[in-house]
Amino acid sequence: MIDIATRVYNHTWKIDPIVRSLIDTDFYKLLMCQSVFRNKPDTQVTFQLINRSHNVRLAELIDEGELREQLDHVRSLSLTRGESTWMRGNTFYGKRQMFSPEFMEWFENLRLPPYHLERQDGQFVLTFEGAWPEVMLWEIPALAVIMELRSRAVLKDMGRFELQVLYARAMTRVWEKGERLKRIPGLRLADFGTRRRHGYLWQDWCVQAMIEALGDKFVGTSNCLIAKKRDLEAIGTNAHELPMVYAALADSDEELARAPYKVLEEWQEEHDGNLLVILPDTYGTKAFLDRAPDWLAEWTGIRIDSGDPVENTEAAIRWWTAHGQDPREKLIVFSDGLDVAEIESLHARFAGRVKATYGWGTLLTNDFAGLVDGDALAPFSLVCKAVEADGRPTVKLSDNPEKAMGPKDQVERYKRVFGVGEQARRAVRV
Amino acid sequence: MIDIATRVYNHTWKIDPIVRSLIDTDFYKLLMCQSVFRNKPDTQVTFQLINRSHNVRLAELIDEGELREQLDHVRSLSLTRGESTWMRGNTFYGKRQMFSPEFMEWFENLRLPPYHLERQDGQFVLTFEGAWPEVMLWEIPALAVIMELRSRAVLKDMGRFELQVLYARAMTRVWEKGERLKRIPGLRLADFGTRRRHGYLWQDWCVQAMIEALGDKFVGTSNCLIAKKRDLEAIGTNAHELPMVYAALADSDEELARAPYKVLEEWQEEHDGNLLVILPDTYGTKAFLDRAPDWLAEWTGIRIDSGDPVENTEAAIRWWTAHGQDPREKLIVFSDGLDVAEIESLHARFAGRVKATYGWGTLLTNDFAGLVDGDALAPFSLVCKAVEADGRPTVKLSDNPEKAMGPKDQVERYKRVFGVGEQARRAVRV
Numbered sequence: 008m009i010d011i012a013t014r015v016y017n018h019t020w021k022i023d024p025i026v027r028s029l030i031d032t033d034f035y036k037l038l039m040c041q042s043v044f045r046n047k048p049d050t051q052v053t054f055q056l057i058n059r060s061h062n063v064r065l066a067e068l069i070d071e072g073e074l075r076e077q078l079d080h081v082r083s084l085s086l087t088r089g090e091s092t093w094m095r096g097n098t099f100y101g102k103r104q105m106f107s108p109e110f111m112e113w114f115e116n117l118r119l120p121p122y123h124l125e126r127q128d129g130q131f132v133l134t135f136e137g138a139w140p141e142v143m144l145w146e147i148p149a150l151a152v153i154m155e156l157r158s159r160a161v162l163k164d165m166g167r168f169e170l171q172v173l174y175a176r177a178m179t180r181v182w183e184k185g186e187r188l189k190r191i192p193g194l195r196l197a198d199f200g201t202r203r204r205h206g207y208l209w210q211d212w213c214v215q216a217m218i219e220a221l222g223d224k225f226v227g228t229s230n231c232l233i234a235k236k237r238d239l240e241a242i243g244t245n246a247h248e249l250p251m252v253y254a255a256l257a258d259s260d261e262e263l264a265r266a267p268y269k270v271l272e273e274w275q276e277e278h279d280g281n282l283l284v285i286l287p288d289t290y291g292t293k294a295f296l297d298r299a300p301d302w303l304a305e306w307t308g309i310r311i312d313s314g315d316p317v318e319n320t321e322a323a324i325r326w327w328t329a330h331g332q333d334p335r336e337k338l339i340v341f342s343d344g345l346d347v348a349e350i351e352s353l354h355a356r357f358a359g360r361v362k363a364t365y366g367w368g369t370l371l372t373n374d375f376a377g378l379v380d381g382d383a384l385a386p387f388s389l390v391c392k393a394v395e396a397d398g399r400p401t402v403k404l405s406d407n408p409e410k411a412m413g414p415k416d417q418v419e420r421y422k423r424v425f426g427v428g429e430q431a432r433r434a435v436r437v
Numbered sequence: 438m439i440d441i442a443t444r445v446y447n448h449t450w451k452i453d454p455i456v457r458s459l460i461d462t463d464f465y466k467l468l469m470c471q472s473v474f475r476n477k478p479d480t481q482v483t484f485q486l487i488n489r490s491h492n493v494r495l496a497e498l499i500d501e502g503e504l505r506e507q508l509d510h511v512r513s514l515s516l517t518r519g520e521s522t523w524m525r526g527n528t529f530y531g532k533r534q535m536f537s538p539e540f541m542e543w544f545e546n547l548r549l550p551p552y553h554l555e556r557q558d559g560q561f562v563l564t565f566e567g568a569w570p571e572v573m574l575w576e577i578p579a580l581a582v583i584m585e586l587r588s589r590a591v592l593k594d595m596g597r598f599e600l601q602v603l604y605a606r607a608m609t610r611v612w613e614k615g616e617r618l619k620r621i622p623g624l625r626l627a628d629f630g631t632r633r634r635h636g637y638l639w640q641d642w643c644v645q646a647m648i649e650a651l652g653d654k655f656v657g658t659s660n661c662l663i664a665k666k667r668d669l670e671a672i673g674t675n676a677h678e679l680p681m682v683y684a685a686l687a688d689s690d691e692e693l694a695r696a697p698y699k700v701l702e703e704w705q706e707e708h709d710g711n712l713l714v715i716l717p718d719t720y721g722t723k724a725f726l727d728r729a730p731d732w733l734a735e736w737t738g739i740r741i742d743s744g745d746p747v748e749n750t751e752a753a754i755r756w757w758t759a760h761g762q763d764p765r766e767k768l769i770v771f772s773d774g775l776d777v778a779e780i781e782s783l784h785a786r787f788a789g790r791v792k793a794t795y796g797w798g799t800l801l802t803n804d805f806a807g808l809v810d811g812d813a814l815a816p817f818s819l820v821c822k823a824v825e826a827d828g829r830p831t832v833k834l835s836d837n838p839e840k841a842m843g844p845k846d847q848v849e850r851y852k853r854v855f856g857v858g859e860q861a862r863r864a865v866r867v
Contacts, residue, residue, distance in 0.1 A: 010440040168649040172612040175605035182602040219598040 022073070024080045025155045025207060029117070030090045030231035032147040033201050035243030037094070037231065038282070041110045042249070044140040046273055052142050052252060053395040056133040056149060057412070059435055060387035064129035069156045071126065077152045078122050081145075086115050093235045100240075100281045119145055139396070143248060146391040150202040153389060154373065158205050161383045176378050177205075181213050181371070184347045185220030191354050196221065196365040197242040198228035199342055200372025203389065203437060210372045211236070217371075229366070242366070244284040244310070245274060248393050251289060251403055255396040260424050268300060275306075283307045284340055288406045290425040292319050296326045297426075304330035308338025308362070314406025315431065316341055316349075320357055334361050342366035344437045346374075369437035386437045409435045452503070454510045455585045455637060459547070460520045460661035462577040463631050465673030467524070467661065468712070471540045472679070474570040476703055482572050482682060483825035486563040486579060487842070489865055490817035494559035499586045501556065507582045508552050511575075516545050523665045530670075530711045549575055569826070573678060576821040580632040583819060584803065588635050591813045606808050607635075611643050611801070614777045615650030621784050626651065626795040627672040628658035629772055630802030633819065633867060640802045641666070647801075659796070672796070674714040674740070675704060678823050681719060681833055685826040690854050698730060705736075713737040714770055718836045721857040722749050726756045728856075734760035738768025738792070744836025745861065746771055746779070750787055764791050772796035774867045776804075799867035816867045837863045 030037070043050075058065060086094075091111060099105040106114075120137040122145065131153070135145040162170060188194060198217065204210040214233050217225045227240030234241040250267040257263035267289060275283065283306040287295040292314060309323045324334040339361045341353055350365050357363045375384035392412060393401050402413030402421045408430050411418060421427070460467070473480070488495060516524075521541060529535040536544075550567040552575065561583070565575040592600060618624060628647065634640040644663050647655045657670030664671040680697040687693035697719060705713065713736040717725040722744060739753045754764040769791045771783055780795050787793045805814035822842060823831050832843030832851045838860050841848060851857070 008440055008443045008446070010438055010443075013438045013440075016438070166649045168612070168646040172608055172646075175608040175612075178602055178605040179609060182598065182605075216598045216602075219596045 022076045022080060025077050025152050026081050026084070026148040027207075028090060028232045029084050029086050029114075029119075029144070030094070030235065031151070031201075031207065031233075032144065032231060033199075033229040033243055034099075034231050034234070034241040035229065035246055036144060036147055037106070037114075038243065038278075039245055039249060040114075040140050040143060041106055042245075042274065042277060043143065044110050044113060045107075045277070047139055047252070047256075050139040050252065050256065051137065051397055052139045052393050054135045054142050054145055054149075054391055055394045056131060056153065056389070056391050058130055058387070058389050059409075060389070061130075063157075063387045065153065065157065066126045066131050067129050068160045069131075069153070070160075071124070071131075074131065074152070074156060075124065077156065078124070078149070081148045081152065082119050082121070085118055090232075090235070091115050093231075097241075102280070113140075117141065117144070119148075122149075133391075134394075139252065143393070146248075147202050149391050150389055151204060151207070154203055155206045158375075158384065161379060165379075173375075173378055177209075177375055178212070178216070180374060181216055182220065184371070184374075185217055187347050188350065189221050189224060191224070191351060193358055194221070194224040194350075194354065194365070195226050195363070196224060196350070196367055197226050197240075198230065198233075198371055199242075199366035199368040201228075201230045202391075203369040203386070204372035205375060205384070213372050214239070226364070244278075244282050245270075245286060247286065247289045247312075247403055247405075249274075250286075251401040252393050252396040254290070254421070255393075255399045255401045260420075263421070263424050264298070267295060268303070271303060271306075275302075281307055281338070284338065285309045286312060287323075288313045288319070290402075290404045290421055291427040291430070292406050293322060294426045296322060299326075301330060304332050308340060310340040310342055310366075312343045312405075313410050314343075314433070316343060316353060317356060319406065320353075320361065324361060335359070336362070338362045338364060340364050340366055342368065344369065344435070346370040373437075388435050388437055404430075406430060407433045407435070409433060452506045452510060455507050455582045456511050456514070456578040457637075458520060458662045459514050459516050459544075459549075459574070460524070460665065461581070461631075461637065461663075462574065462661060463629075463659040463673055464529075464661050464664070464671035465659065465676055466574060466577055467536070467544075468673065468708075469675055469679060470544075470570050470573055471536055472675075472704065472707060473573065474540050474543060475537075475707070477569055477682070477686075480569040480682065480686065481567065481827055482569045482823050484565045484572050484575055484579075484821055485824045486561060486583065486819070486821050488560055488817070488819050489839075490819070491560075493587075493817045495583065495587065496556045496561050497559050498590045499561075499583070500590075501554070501561075504561065504582070504586060505554065507586065508554070508579070511578045511582065512549050512551070515548055520662075520665070521545055523661075527671075532710070543570075547571065547574070549578070552579075563821075564824075569682065573823070576678075577632050579821050580819055581634060581637070584633055585636045588805075588814065591809060595809075603805075603808055607639075607805055608642070608646070610804060611646055612650065614801070614804075615647055617777050618780065619651050619654060621654075621781060623788055624651070624654040624780075624784060624795070625656050625793070626654060626780070626797055627656050627670075628660065628663075628801055629672075629796035629798040631658075631660045632821075633799040633816070634802035635805060635814070643802050644669070656794070674708075674712050675700075675716060677716065677719045677742075677833055677835075679704075680716075681831040682823050682826040684720070684851070685823075685829045685831045690850075693851070693854050694728075697725060698733070701733060701736075705732075711737055711768070714740050714768065716740045716742060717753075718743045718749070720832075720834045720851055720855040721860070722836050723752060724856045726752060729756075731760060734762050738770060740770040740772055740796075742773045742835075743840050744773075744863070746773060746783060747786060749836065750783075750791065754791060765789070766792070768792045768794060770794050770796055772798065774799065774865070776800040803867075818865050818867055834860075836860060837865070839863060839865045 094106050120141045123134045125132040135142045198214050227242040229243045231241050249270045253270050254266040257266050311319045327334045345367050400414050402417045404411050524536050550571045553564045555562040565572045628644050657672040659673045661671050679700045683700050684696040687696050741749045757764045775797050799816050830844050832847045
């Protein structure tokens, strides 16, 4: 029987919305948002879409009108009662009332601020300006919208069965990855693939497939909506955005040098346990650890998001050992462009030496490489970053110069202030 | 929205029926049934299930109760008004009113006769006895029921996503076959896969995928229900059953020797054009052609269903040429265990020399080889044949001794009467 009501209801949609919920975002965005809401509510920031893969000419592929419709739809969203209940009533990382009543009340009344969209040289110039706690929430939906519009653009002329076979191939690929991963003893892995996903439904499929394939080895997802829907742990802590904005706001080189630690000092006031994960690479992991205050060594773990993951983990182990900590009790969260082979080799090297966990992103939720003509669905590297705070440019150095950003003179200044020397270049695939 | 009415309606099913329509059968069964209804309505026959793959122990795999439920369900079916309309109103092979009003009236009132089911040595002994026009209609549903119950038995403990990936792999395999086939210029291919299909929905999927992949190169399906549903040509002519029963009824060696030609004489009175396709291998192709009356050479084509397809086609070409016919105007229907590689090589050899068409069966609708543990879904060779007519055993020699059937002394008699000497054995995969 055809459900006529559903069909008629569906007729009323002018678009097929990509982002349908304010919590279709990464959990760490909400944690950071609460922190910013408390500590820097009035900081004015600019976020900007940055396509590191210049060969993917997004503005030629995606219709500007469709993009505007999708972004406008995101602006129409507000937190539903059920979503609010989930955030207020849930236990995150074993803690109740992770989100304060003040934050929740603000969030319940939030609509995302306006966006600014232009086209330039085959790319979209998409920016968001305003108060930090509002603007920062655009990052994930903006990326998800662009990524899915790109998928839709590539797929729009394919036949019905051709499409089904495309997804059959992609499903088989994801499943075979799961079959390899489940053979890794003691694996702990989470989905970090929201921002670069092929599409929402596809991410949801991948997560469910991993639940079945990996069982307890699949520990959760960074996506709050999927965590809610599939009764999973929401996973995540904090990101480069915090030290980048704090650093931009610094009034002197001395203050700049202290900024990354100040972020974590404030974080520690709010959080404990598994949320105390250091992201040390914003201005170079080595220098960060060399200059870190002693209290940081007591934190639960370190996330490795750029550079050579083996070198950086060895450096973390040495640092913990030098500070009298037992690395075997410490968490390492690998999250930089992971795929199965790298997870296997990292696990073979570090299992037993640290508690290794894996945030598997783009190559879980968007590995369509080689599946369509001209490889038009190959992964590419799109980010949406804070580029300005209170009128000053932000800078990121990272452990890979390919991921660095900011005005050239400021990059030089930051390198000097943070004592960053030569860095090895690593190709950025995703 | 959940369609509650559909869910509640589905609750009322005690079983999930495999065969849901009397026209979920091969078109040639209906053509032959009409012929038998006219010429031999009172002949008493016994049909029997024969599993040529002894290693597949069906009675250990399939629950007898479930099998009875499915067979009982088939007995509950009668022709619906829409099905009757399709048969009465459709154009088959360019001809209107293929089925006579007398036949249709009889068919509209038909229910399939009882079955007899026992278990013996890990196999089912499944037989059908009664008037030929009724009993013969059991062949295809009986095979389809057993094949699908076997699939269900193998798949019943698999996880939801594991199952989805199994079908993803099978879909990819079918699609890749389609991609190879569509590169063959001038290909004409039909689905002949009803009897050994993995399942009804799967056959329907394969047919639809071939419509999209092959376009005009996909000329139809032998399955009447799918032809009706997907607006395709129903394809088929006649089968071994006719000469086998006519031969069994012969009262002397002379009459036996004439039986295969008598069948075709009667067929010719009813049909013309593309329906005039000779199936010469029942008692050996070579002897059949050597002794064939001249008028047979004017028929439209020959179906090659056993033996070496190249040798048999060359023999057919020589035979037509010797009778003053132009082989380029003649049809060869290949239908013996075809898969892509053989279709490619046959087409490379015979395109332009004859009008080659391909009836693709088991390896279209049931190629799950290697896709589950223990290869428990590998194709196997199951048939349901007339074994007796008016109390006398039937015999089939075929061009492959592996496909021969009948009591030993009768096989020897038939070989003598039809002048069949040594035959090359060919492994029967499906």
